[in-house]
Amino acid sequence: MTLGWVIAGTIGQVLLAYMLFILGVFGFSAVGNTHRPTPFDFSLLNSALYAAPASCLISAVVVIGLYRSGASEMSYLWYAAPILLFASYCLYVKLCIKRQ
Numbered sequence: 872m873t874l875g876w877v878i879a880g881t882i883g884q885v886l887l888a889y890m891l892f893i894l895g896v897f898g899f900s901a902v903g904n905t906h907r908p909t910p911f912d913f914s915l916l917n918s919a920l921y922a923a924p925a926s927c928l929i930s931a932v933v934v935i936g937l938y939r940s941g942a943s944e945m946s947y948l949w950y951a952a953p954i955l956l957f958a959s960y961c962l963y964v965k966l967c968i969k970r971q
Contacts, residue, residue, distance in 0.1 A: 872946060877938045880950050881931040888927035891957055895919045899964070906968045919960045926953040 899916040902908065908916070930949045937946040 872938045872942060872944055877934060880934060884927045884931040884950060887953060888924035891923040891953060892920065895923055902964050906970050908968050912968050923953060923957045926956050
């Protein structure tokens with residue numbers, strides 16, 4: 872792992888956190904208007920507003936820690952965790968929430 876890629880990835884994760892927050896706010900509010908979510912669905916989608924950006928920051932901290940401990944290049948895969956988390960929220964909306 873090189874310091875330059877770790878810094879670039881960390882900056883990318885911070886920018887991704889902002890983007891996922893905005894996508895969560897506007898995307899899942901649109902789901903609330905076009906679908907029939909239950910109270911559980913609303914609480915799950917509301918958790919996306921906090922969980923997706925937090926996972927970006929957590930993955931950046933994990934990669935920094937792995938860099939400091941001398942881990943291999945496979946540690947960069949931690950940067951994909953927030954994208955997989957947000958994709959799972961979108962998959963939940965697609966499969967589990969009925970349209971009006």
